[in-house]
Amino acid sequence: MSSKDILKDLVVKASSNAEILKNISGNEKLYQFNPSDSPHYYVSVGKGSIQMSDGDCTSPSATISATDALLSDLFQGKVDPVQSFMSGKLKVSGDIFGAQKLTDLMKKAG
Numbered sequence: 001m002s003s004k005d006i007l008k009d010l011v012v013k014a015s016s017n018a019e020i021l022k023n024i025s026g027n028e029k030l031y032q033f034n035p036s037d038s039p040h041y042y043v044s045v046g047k048g049s050i051q052m053s054d055g056d057c058t059s060p061s062a063t064i065s066a067t068d069a070l071l072s073d074l075f076q077g078k079v080d081p082v083q084s085f086m087s088g089k090l091k092v093s094g095d096i097f098g099a100q101k102l103t104d105l106m107k108k109a110g
Contacts, residue, residue: 002038003068005040005073020105024048029098030043030059035067076110077110
């Protein structure tokens with residue numbers, strides 16, 4: 001299963017979780033995902049909703065880059081995001097703390 005498919009499932013779960021939606025009501029962010037070996041996609045969070053779209057967004061809050069396999073493992077909780085970042089396998093530019101909050105949000109959804 002691709003990282004995009006896994007994240008899409010998590011976004012659907014998060015979108016139906018009232019507690020998660022309440023917590024993101026004032027937190028507007030755009031997260032760009034750039035798998036090195038598959039098409040790009042992004043997630044918009046805020047105004048009480050979470051949405052996923054194909055392609056590249058303008059002015060992302062954070063850009064996350066890695067292989068599709070590593071992103072898949074991250075979304076499934078199989079690898080530690082901090083360790084992946086420190087080893088250089090995962091690259092994050094922009095709002096690193098915001099990207100960490102997205103990770104926490106997806107854990108709650110999963």
